[in-house]
Amino acid sequence: MAMNSSFKRSALSVALGLCFVGGVQAQTNTAGNVVGKAAAGDTITITNPATGFSRTITVGSDGSYRFAQLPTGNYQVSRNGGAARDVNVNVGTSANVDFVSQSATGSFDAITVTGAVNPIDVSSVESTTVLTAQQVAKIPVPRNITSVALLAPGTVRGATNAGFGSLPSFGGSSVAENQYYVNGFNVTNTFKNLAFAQVPFEAIAESQVKTGGYGAEFGRSTGGVINMITKRGTNEFHAGGSYYWSPRKLAETSPNLYYNNGLWVSNNERDKGWEATAAVWANGAIVKDRLFFYVLGQYGKTHDTTLTSRFGSANLDSRSTRPQWLVKLDWRITDNHSLEFTGFSDKRKFEDDYYAATFPNQTATNTSDPTTDFGRYLGTDFNEAGGNSYVLKYTGYLTDNFTLSALAGRGEFSRTNYGVAAGGIRQAYEGNLTGPVSGCPIITDSRTGVSTGAIPAIRGCSFVSTLGRADAKDTRDQFRIDAEWQLGDHLLRGGIDTDKFRSIDGTAYSGGASWVYQSTGGGRVRFRNFRTGADVGVDQRAFYIEDSWSITDNFVAYLGLRWDTFENLNGEGEKYVQIENQFAPRLGFSWDVFGNAGRYALPLTAGVATRAASASLYEEYYYNYTGVDPVTGAPTGLTPRANPATGSTAVRYLNGEDGRPKYAAGYAAKNLEPMYQDEFILGFQKQLTDHFSLGVRGIYRDLKRAIDDNCDYATVLAYAGSQGFGTTPGAQFNYCFLFNPGQDTELAGDYDGDGDVEVLNIPGNILSPKAKRKYTALEFFAQGNWDKFFVQASYTYARAHGNTEGGVRSDNGQADTGTTSDFDYAAAMIGADGYGPNDRRHSLKLFGNYEFSDEWSAGANLLVQSGRPISCIGVYKGLDVSHYGNIHFSCDPGVPSANGDNGSTVVPRGTVGRTPWTSTLDLNVAYKPMWAKGLQFKLDVFNVLNSRKVTSVNEIGESAGGDPAPQVNTYLTPTSWQAPRAVRFMVQYDF
Structure with missing residues (x-):
């Protein structure tokens, strides 16, 4: 035919x-x-x-x-x-x-x-960008997978002020909704979905970026999918090495920071660093035509200095090392059966030296250059992250029309943390809720007169506020089978996979204590002890089937069906969430136009259970004190005094966290349903010449249901009382719980303290509004290739609107995936409906390479984007029932108030303005001398014009007490700028 x-x-x-x-x-x-x-x-x-x-x-x-x-x-x-x-x-x-x-x-x-x-x-019917190692090498782009993903249409960088800048946002979704794969193995860190195992960049042969419309084989994502394929060996032996160096002396810095009153707050001119990465590799045949290998070793090192602001607490001297390796073996047993093995290491070590920030003349009237020298050494914070992953895959061509594959893999990711204070005092947390925590306590001096300098501040020897568990780590065991059968005009595919993810995690105050001095002499001091520690997990299963039907030579119809099951386990190994067979259909067609409609579901992360669904401790006492330890800053001569909140000297457990296991059956609504999103894409592409084509597609995404936590226990108890229950809860009652915002919630708990568990059906409008997030976009793209020149361009017009960003919250930097302050109580969502942090209205991307000769070539990469929406975050006076402080879309910026009670002005999300447009031009030039085959030199210059536009600002318009006066000088001041100009040198030799 x-x-x-x-x-x-x-x-x-x-x-x-x-x-x-x-x-x-x-x-x-x-x-x-x-x-x-x-x-x-x-x-x-x-x-x-x-x-x-x-x-x-x-x-x-x-x-x-x-x-x-x-x-x-x-x-x-x-x-x-x-x-x-x-x-x-x-x-x-x-x-x-x-x-x-x-x-x-x-x-x-x-x-x-x-x-x-x-x-x-x-x-x-998919929206996919594939970039090979050869293409990426020809354009100036940072050597990390996020930077490669950001070349695709419809992707934007996460908010840098929230620490999410190392992750991409796809189609308006939060950065916590993506999935990452290496040779078919899921390397997403499901603890928070904010990290993934990274193979050495030199070892990546191809990067596949799925921005939407992906088939039923892929799930557990409402954002995008990034799939990395590693290099492999052939019959011909090859070896080589490379060295990349970004020198400190050729790096520019971000602008200095000034407050609104002209005060010079931060001198960023010395915030510089350098980075170097060396790699060696070899590949070839162990047995010709049958057994092949590719091996790579890579070592990277960085060194950065950060001098804090005039009102900062510490200066940093930071070093990191990244010893990595990768092994890829391919055994072609026969022409119809093969095995492949992938093993790689993604270990990283960080050392941060802390020095006291010594900024004299810290007054609002002193606008002179703040001191920028390192002060007294405080200590060093040691962190290790990453681990090893191993993947084995079988592929069998069982008949001309039937193919079967099976994959099994295991990945580990450690998150070890400990510190050593000046004088050799070790700061570490072993994870026991009741045992000691080594190190120095956190000291905060809130006495009247300290801020003005009338009274010298009490300081301790702690340089980090919280410690992670020394044994924290994540493990994943994955197994999947996929089959493909060509049956006439129908291509049938199906498969099943299981994914077992476990996390050991915990957090504690440094030294096991946080002391806040509240009055002078023998006055009042508050003590708090906060600790979490648990072994939690997520078990995931899925199966799918799909049919691609070639109705005619140029018309294909696609139907995909997927079912996902999610089970979340708390620290006691109990299931607190179980969602079975979540249905996710996919439909598509391709003719002169292509289109698809699909449903995509997202499971809960493992980190949700570490504190909220597992045992945790948050205790509070008040004391009188007579002295202060000169080394640690802790109070001495303690005698108990009444807690002003309770009138008693007994311990107060905040949020009911008394160290006992949570009531697992009551942490999630009994009728909890999974988060899912519907997506629709319609597109067209056309050849203009033999070398050039262009296309366009429209995209619509609609978040239909979300999962989040709610902590408005006062409203829950009040409603329980209205239904004939008591309002004094027993042990089987959780102060926070998971629910579907805006939907009726069936919540189990002991509401009247009689020891019996009741199920309360709470109307959805009592707890919060329904979660909303819509993304609409129109993408234009063009690509062309000639003998010595290739180019790719795209322009995206997009809108991201709703009352939630998704799993994280960028505007106030909350990285607690799935448990941010969104939906914690109804008033928290007043004014939340608006354009979200990932709303980039206009994005223009253009990159390519031109070969002048066999020896010389040049590449370019241009990104032009409009700014992000800006909000004003403050307090709802009289409606902040849970005393969350400044997390609301309500504030009166620039209106001083003596008592902080000047009424509430709702400022809807994203309506204050936008950050400015930014443009970044990167260039490179490469030289491959004919006199030394395999040798190459390259120079990359990032942000050639050193554009330093603001990319994020301080959106806090009121203090936690609701007073705009303290924020007058800080509101809307920059928190991040474009990455300044940097230069990278490369030398590489292949033979």
């Missing part, structure tokens, strides 16, 4: 460009395919000259053939033993090689899609 001419032209043109859209027939996350048309009964042979791989299949009665699950690389395809044609196979795409009848005599010609830059499957 022959293709019509318009479809053939489209296939050829699209293949010449950088890939924006992957194949509906190729959802696999580790390999690609070669498909085509020929006469029924023909024999088609595909070979990989580099590895000796060869397969021959017979064309079916419908005139089509398919080579499925092919490792990425360059292949040759021939018909009936005739001349071979070259084809390039990329991850997640189907390359077309069609043998089309040209005459009655049965002669055939071949239309071969070789993918000069990056082939794409024209029967696509």
Whole structure:
């Protein structure tokens, strides 16, 4: 069956460009395919000259053939033993090689899609960008996967002031809603979904970025999917090494920080650092045509200095090392059976030296340059993160039309933390809620007169406020089976996977205590002890089935069905959330236009249970004191005094956290349903010339349901009283619980303290409004490739609107995924409906490379974006029933108030203004001397024009007490700028 001419032209043109859209027939996350048309009964042979791989299949009665699950690389395809044609196979795409009848005599010609830059499957319903290592090497881009993902349309960088700048946001979703894979193995850190295991960048062969419309094989994401494929060995031996260096002396800095009254607060001119990374690698055949290897060792080091502001607490001298390695083995047992092994290490070590910030003349009238020298040494904070991952995968071509694969993997990620204070005092937390915590306590001096300098402040020897558990770590065990069956015009795929994730985590105050001096002499001091510590987990299972039906030669219909099961475990091993068989259908089609509709679900992270669903301790006492320890700053001569909140000297447990296990059955609503999002995409792309094509697509995402926590226990108890229950809860009552915002909540608990558990059906409008988040976008993209030049461009117009960002909250920096202050009580959501932190209205991306000669080439990368929305965050006077302070979309900026009670003015989210437009131009030049084959030098300059526009501002317009006066000088002052100009040198040698 022959293709019509318009479809053939489209296939050829699209293949010449950088890939924006992957194949509906190729959802696999580790390999690609070669498909085509020929006469029924023909024999088609595909070979990989580099590895000796060869397969021959017979064309079916419908005139089509398919080579499925092919490792990425360059292949040759021939018909009936005739001349071979070259084809390039990329991850997640189907390359077309069609043998089309040209005459009655049965002669055939071949239309071969070789993918000069990056082939794409024209029967696509996915929104996918694939970038190879060769392409990334030609453009100036930082060597991390987030920077590569940000090249794709519809992606923006997370808010830098919230610490999320190292992660991308897809389609208006929060940065905590993405999934990351390496050779098919899920490397997402499910503790908070804010980290992932990173393979050495040099070892990545291809990066596949799915921004939407992905098939039923992929789930557990309402953001995007980033899939990394590592390099592998061939019959030909290769080895090499590289060295990257970003020197301190060629780095620029961010602007100095000034408050609104002109006070010079921070001198950033010495906040510089350097970075160096060296790597060596080798690959080849252990047994020719059968067993191949690729090995890499990489070592990176950074050194940075950070001098705090005039009102800061410490200066930092920071060092980090990253010893990494990767091993990839490929065993082609036969042409029909293969095994591959991937092992890699992602360990990182950090050392932060803390020095006392010595800024004299700390007055609002002194605008002189603040002191920028390091002060007294306080101590060193040691952190280790990362671990090792091991993945084994089998692929079997069991028949010409049936392929089976199985994968098993294990990953570990440690989060070790301890400190050593000046004088050798060790600061560490071993995770026992009742045992001692070594180190110095936190000291805060709030006595009247300290802030003005009338009374010298009491200071301790603690340099970090909280400590993580010394044994904190995460582990993942994953197993999956996938099958593919070509049945005539139907390509059927299906699979099942299980994912077991466990986390050991905990937090404690340094030294096990936080002391707050509240009055002088033998006056009052407050003591608090806060600790969490638990072994928690998430068990996930999923199965899917999908059918890609080639109704005609150029019309494909796609149907995918997915079912997910999520089970969350607390520190006692009890299930506190269980959601079974969440249904996620996917529909799509591709003709002259392509489109899809899909539902995507997101599970709860493991970190939700560390404090909220497991035992935790948060105790408070008040004392009189007579003296102060000169080393630690802790009070001495203590005698108990009444707590002003209770009138008693007995311990007060805040939020009911008394160290006993939580009531697991009452932590989540009994009718809790999973978070899910619906997405719709409609697009079109067209060839303009043999070398250039363009396209457009519209995207609509709608968050239909969310999961978050609510801590408005006073409202819960009041409603229980109205229903005939008591209002004095017993032990089986949780002060916070998980629910679906805006929906009726069935909550179990002992509401009247009689020891019996009741189930209360709470109307949704009592607790909070419904979660809302909508994303609409129109994306235009173009790509072209010529002999010496390639270019890719995109422009995105987008809107992200709703009352929640998602799992995290960027405007106040909350990284507690799934348990931010959103929806904690109804008043917290007043004014929350508006444009969110990831709303970038306009984004223009343009990058490419031009080869002047065989020796010289130059690359460029341009990003122009509009700013983010700005809010004013403060306090709802009289409505802050839970005493959260300044987390609300209500404030009166610049209106001084003596008592902090000047009424509440709702300032809806994102309506204050926007940060300015930013533009960043990166350039590079590369030299490959002909006199030394394999040698290459490259110079990258990032932010060539050193544009230093503000990227985020202080959005806190009122103090925690509701008074705008303290924020007059800080509100809307910058908290981050564009990354300043930096230079990177590279030398590389391959042989």
